[in-house]
Amino acid sequence: MSADGVDAFLEMLAAERGAALNTLKAYRRDLDDLGSMLAGQGASLPQASARQLGAYLSGLAQAGLSARTQARRLSCLRQYYLFLVREGRRPDNPASMLEAPRLRAALPRFLSxxxxxxxxxxxxxxxxxxxxxxxxxxxxxxxxxxxxxxxxxxxxxxxxxxxxxxxxxxxxxxxxxxxxxxxxxxxxxxxxxxxxxxxxxxxxxxxxxxxxxxxxxxxxxxxxxxxxxxxxxxxxxxxRHLSPHVLRHSFATHLLSHGADLRALQMLLGHADIATTQIYTHVLTERLQEALRQHHPLSEHAVA
Incomplete structure (x- = not known):
């Protein structure tokens, strides 16, 4: 294993979790960036403290990086240090208690x-x-x-x-x-x-x-x-408002609006985590609200 364990960490992600090449490249860049900052302080990547990691993430926010990019880098750090713990390289995960930035819930754009x-x-x-x-x-x-x-x-x-x-x-x-x-x-x-x-x-x-x-x-x-x-x-x-991803969102939105199950949609879209599919729950919310308006006995629009 290399001195910082980064190569072994990325190999684990590829072999055990099927991480995509772009993900592996992004994680390496993230860890190299943190390693450079720590080296300037006379510290090493495997031995970083929670305070140093917190300062690094604060620096990302001050540099204007988006909340989504900050969250991705924190995810990378949590996984990397957890890997070091499991490999016996350190006793704790210094990234485990760091708070992720709040992400604004952006509704996917879709066609009618x-x-x-x-x-x-x-x-x-x-x-x-x-x-x-x-x-x-x-x-x-x-x-x-x-x-x-x-x-x-x-x-x-x-x-x-x-x-x-x-x-x-x-x-x-x-x-x-x-x-x-x-x-x-x-x-x-x-x-x-x-x-x-x-x-x-x-x-x-x-x-x-x-x-x-x-x-x-x-x-x-x-x-x-x-x-x-x-x-x-x-x-x-x-x-300007049309892309292949908009068509993918349209597929998902229209399926849900016609009664599809969220878990089935997760399988169709190939999402590894149901949390990713939950961006489409705005459709389910609208459907429930419409059902309430149409059928609740105290709703003024209820069908008799």
Whole structure:
């Protein structure tokens, strides 16, 4: 194990918890940043005190870092020092009693059901369009149908192998964050669009459902963003308020508003923690309030 135990800590996260590469890189940056501050005080990362960690976090706030970034760094510190305790490197976790900054609950932005239908209806090429434009609109329709039917992250969508869709079983195996796999259902419309796209793209011999400029690689996020921008304009929507993540939020919000269970939604979205899924509870709250207005005997809107 290295002197500070950081390499072993990150290896543990990757092996035991399936931490994503970006998470590991962020945690290393966080620990390197703290280590630099401690070194300037003649201290070391493994032997830091709660007072020193508290001063470090206060410095982040004073430097203007967001509450979310501060909370992520505190989470990293808690896990790192807990790892050192379990490895017998120190007797206590100095980060365990530090308070996390309060995060403002930001409601996810989502489209109305009508906006989603307008977006999908706009994925049609003009009657006089050439082959390139026809394919472009088919790519748009297939991608949007799958995003809205399954709630995939854009990275999950663009990396979909063609083989996963060729079976067409009604369920799709998705590899998500940290390599975790989950099954998500596909609507008939999404399956039909994917089937049409695969027939059109068969000469490309690509392993991906959405090949990029080179069939050997998937489409880039930037390439998809350009397609989404154009479709939004055709649908009369503001492209600035539209993104793949907005479609994911729309999928979740509309499912809950039609009676889906929060735990089932967690599984569909691939959230490791139910707390992440609870950002959508505003929909449940609205549903409960409406039920109260409609059915409570003392409500002036109650149905007789």
């Amino acid at each position: 059901e009508g906006d989603v239908e307008s977006l999908l209806a706009a994925c049609v090429a003009r009657a006089d369009a050439g082959a390139q434009e026809v394919r472009r609109m088919l790519v748009a329709r297939t991608a949007l149908e799958i995003l809205y039917a399954s709630g995939l992250r854009i990275s999950e969508l663009l990396s979909l192998p063609r083989a996963a869709l060729e079976r067409m079983t009604g369920m799709l195996l998705v590899r998500g964050k940290g390599g975790r796999e989950r099954m998500v259902p596909l609507s008939a419309r999404a399956r039909d669009a994917a089937d049409e796209l695969m027939r059109l793209d068969r000469p490309l011999r690509s392993a991906f459902l959405f090949p990029g400029r080179s069939p050997l690689r998937p489409m880039t996020r930037q390439g998809f963003d350009r397609i989404l921008h154009d479709v939004a304009l055709k649908a009369g929507l503001d492209p």
